[in-house]
Amino acid sequence: MKAIPTTVWAIALLSAGLVAPDCAAQDPASQNALNRQVRAFLDANRRQWRDMNVSEVDGQKLFDLVVENGYTTALELGTSTGHSAIWIAWAMSKTGGTLITLEIDERRYNQALENFEAAGLSRYIDARLADAHELVYEIKGPFDFIFVDADKDWYPRYFEALLPKLTVGGCFTAHNVSDRGRRGMRGMAGFVEALESTPNLETEFFRAGGGLSVSYKRAPN
Ligand SMILES: C[S@@+](CC[C@H](N)C(=O)[O-])C[C@H]1O[C@@H](n2cnc3c(N)ncnc32)[C@H](O)[C@@H]1O
Secondary structure, three states: OOOOOHHHHHHHHHHOOOOOHHHOOOOHHHHHHHHHHHHHHHHHOOOOOOOOOOOHHHHHHHHHHHHHHOOOEEEEEOOOOOHHHHHHHHHHHHHOOEEEEEEOOHHHHHHHHHHHHHHOOHHHEEEEEOOHHHHHHHOOOOEEEEEEOOOHHHHHHHHHHHHHHEEEEEEEEEEOOOHHHHHOHHHOHHHHHHHHHOOOEEEEEEOOOOOEEEEEEOOOO
């Protein structure tokens, strides 16, 4: 896993005009302390993720997507015990953003809250015990980063409900999705077709972990 030099990211984002100065890391000492706390938490729990959590390589990919694009308004469906949320929220601590994450299972939700606290990231996360089937229609956007990792058979409906709430330039990502799904693997063929046939989306696939579709919205709906 890469060590992330906070000040380098902040300077790069600022000079690229991706974040306003007041959103960038303002206090290097606090940022360094947070980096150490998150890293220590992730290292200590590397082999403890047993609730369908994403792999480290996928967590790192989510982190990179947020930081490299300066995203600040994230939504996750399927918190579980919080592994992916920790990576996204860590990235948010660098861009000045926040993550809303939804989980339907109370035990996992409570464990996630404990994990967010232990990682030092609670202030970047609005964690909700909720049914995503309802919340995706009720929740107000816009979002510039969406990560879907809840019940797979609902992916097409999550996509349909959330695409209008994604900003132009924003990114819709979904876990356990592969372009090999077109041949019927994992039952994701229909979802992959929906991604690829949407004219204002540009989709690529990240294959190093559990399979991640990464779709950038290039024009309004
Ligand atoms: C694959 S796990 C998520 C793993 C998590 N992203 C991580 O990396 O730590 C899927 C989670 O989605 C939750 N889930 C399933 N259906 C849901 C729904 N309708 N609303 C909210 N959460 C749901 C499950 O309870 C489960 O914890």
